Amino acid sequence: MEGKRTVAPNPTDDHEARTAPLIAAEAAVLADEQTLTRRRLVRLATAGAAGMAATGYALERASAQDATPDPAPDPEADPEAGEDEEATPAPGGTPVGSAGELVVYSGRNEELVGDLVPRIEGGTGVDLEVEYAGTSELAAQILEEGENTPAGLFLAQDAGALGALAAEGRLQELPAELLERVDPRFRSPDGLWVGISGRSRVLVYNTDQVTEDRLPASVLDLPTAGFEGQVGWAPTNASFQAFVTALRVLEGDEGARAWLEAMQGIDPVVFESNGDVVRAVGRGEIQVGLVNHYYLYEIQAEEQTELPIANHFFQAGDPGSLVNVAGVGILAGTDQAEQAEAVVDYLLTEPAQAYFAEQTFEYPLIQGVPLAEGLRPLEEVQGPEIDLSDLADLEGTLALLTELGII
């Protein structure tokens, strides 16, 4: 098939000049007609592509409202946007939504909180524009942006990032009325951020293979509980690392190292994520796994069957039952503090807290919201006597895990 082409009879074949990279000068200079046709084509194509991109961009700009911080947004400046996206003020309340959209940086995944966004908008009248990215990347971004951050609110997956922003003076104090709804264990000691949902570390186990009386009361006894090759963990996961940090705080660096080495001695099975650990336990590949409590519910819901798995809570005060939170903070100097406060307010009311309880199977952090079925009440879990702001030294934890070859 190629052989035929090599004797192509037509030396003025238009295609030839187009693609042969080395052609004689005369071909380029003299074969004007061909080059012109080609050039016209190239120009047309280029112009077309540029036009498409420009149109797309213009449409984007027109439909999305201006995201850059604007000290005094004129409601008449962008009539199209006004028509398209009528802000719905809170019924009876102050029309906090009318001053433009509140930009939220969300370190919580869209899969988890995406459905909550319209509820917040409906509940507060504030229009939200949400940027999703990793919690720590967003924290670094906010630090780089400084005063000019377009974000008004930061929704973080864990307390550590909020603590880092608070330490750099990038968060502003929340109203006491909002802070007081949450147990002091789960908010900033300086009132700069507040937890909105909680999660507990647990030992998930396969109920067909293991009876609960075989499970240790403390995570410290797990290495000697007879589960060689049967424990799953996800050491690259942030929640696992927070647990190791808690272990270091409570047992000292040497205690933590000894526990980790003892665990390595029983040959734990490594997974990428907590979800993978729970699935493996459900399939009976391993008998137990160190995870967050809510994956069990998610996976039961996802598989739509009753898997033979259950959560085992370690005893109260054990490092193995650390309770960590996802939380929010309002960016210092934002011109939309009022809207941001309205959103935090909503997040700490019954409907939003019920969303976390029912949709993400987390612990609600305000009183009087029913837990997901089968969840042990937070008061009985009693995470260790440890302040979340004590868990700042993630770096030391990562160094330890790296040194031991765990991550």
Add this chain to the structure above:
Amino acid sequence: MLTLRPRPAAKPASLVRGASAAGGGALAAPWRGRGGVRVRRGRPPVVVWLPAVLAGLLMLTPLVYLVIRAGESGGDVWGLVLRARTARVLANTALLALAVAAAGSAIAVPLAWLTSWTDLPLRRWWAMAAALPLVVPSYVGALTVVAALGPRGALQGSLERWGVERLPTIYGFFGAWLTLTLFTYPYVFLSVRAALRGLDPALQEASRGLGHGPWRAFFRCTLPQLRPGIAAGALLAALYAVSDFGVVTLLRYDTFVRAIYVQYRASFDRTLAAALALLLVAFAAGLVLAEARLRGRAAYHRLGGGAARRPKPIALGRWRWPALAYCASVVGLALGLPLGVLVFWLLRGVSGGEGLDGLATAAVHSVSVSALAAAAATLAALPVATLAVRYAGRVAGLAERVTYLGYALPGIVVGLAFVFLGANYLTPLYKTLPLMVLAYVVRFLPQAVGAVRTSLLQVSPRLEEAARGLGRGPAGATWRVTVPLTRSGLAAGAALVFLTVMKELPITLFLSPIEYDTLATSVWNATGGGAYGKAAAPALLLIAVSAVPTLLLVARDRTARVGRD
């Protein structure tokens, strides 16, 4: 062999390359080395040097940012940087980069040769398939490698009936090296293929005519000619391995970039991270210099009149089947494996009720921003490559090499540099497409420069001089002669930038206009939530869309194969 057949369109090649091309030696003037006639001495025209210098300065943006951040610490940060762990991760990084470049070249050169110079069955199909792994985002690739070859993966599952309980671990150096090689060898493949297509078969024929066997002719004559192509492609693959984050994280190999991310993630310490990144820049600069040495300073274009012919395909004979098996195993691993896993996830996800909402918008966003970045990067690459090839000198060399720095930096550093620049100094542009495109150009310009310079090397400056002699200005000569002649290089560069922007993640997350979803961010969102079923659709769409320019690129040589004789 050289002029046995009458060739009306082309005069006999009077000379092609320097004396080291043994076969051509008898025909060739000793024409390489520092004293070569190749470069035009004298001042480059302003249309060339000004944009090149501007592009070079733009490339320095992340560097300036890093110096500012690292400088904030006072001197004590360097004590932290120069600790034992740093030396270890640096050694790990060097090992990975070199191993990926070497393995990528070893895979790619035979593939490129088979698909361009032999009568391999379905040759063009193989060429396309061999280029396509480049469009698989490496984090998706790593996820699929783990799913297939990991401890509880598909391979182990299928071996379980024979009692295989555990596979040798995929984690660590082996897995990272395998994954990165599989998804970056196309850099070498594409650039070697371009070089092979630009090569004049007269050389090889002269070598054969002088009594060399086919292998000897290949190793002594063709392979040295491919050196710049191999070096350019291997450099891109090596720098990719250096700056990649997704693969080394998912496969748990401790490299420099991972150490930088740990700084950001663990302590939110931008100062130490910046100091580490500066060290990484120094390391990458070493790689770039090594490539420049490997590339050599020889001329690779024709001297004198005439034009290159297309060769007759080399008959593989009984080697046809081993050659086919080779192509099939490379393509099967690098393309079949990720696609297979993704399709499996897609089917499982669809049966689990995952919808496909928002995919069209995300695809439009991805395509428009990638097209803009490809156009901008190609435009910026032309003066840089011209300066480097035609006016070689210190400044020109520097301008070209500086462009490689952005590419060596992890995306999070380039992204944060532009967050800093945009939010504080270019506030109206922050979180708009222009700034986002600018950041992409900084990160991916070397791909365009590499492609353009390789094809520019094969264009004799005499052609431009002829155009000048016929009355064109410097810009006119470039536009009328050089650009058309290097079009395949320009297109290759644009396509490379397009498909890397399609899959880019950190810059997109940092700098895209708010709520501007792209296919890459959709994949990220879904995998972050553990929803692989939901990730499969945008990932497959991303691969399909990026495949289009790649396929066009490879398909072009359907016409290029038409012989002149």
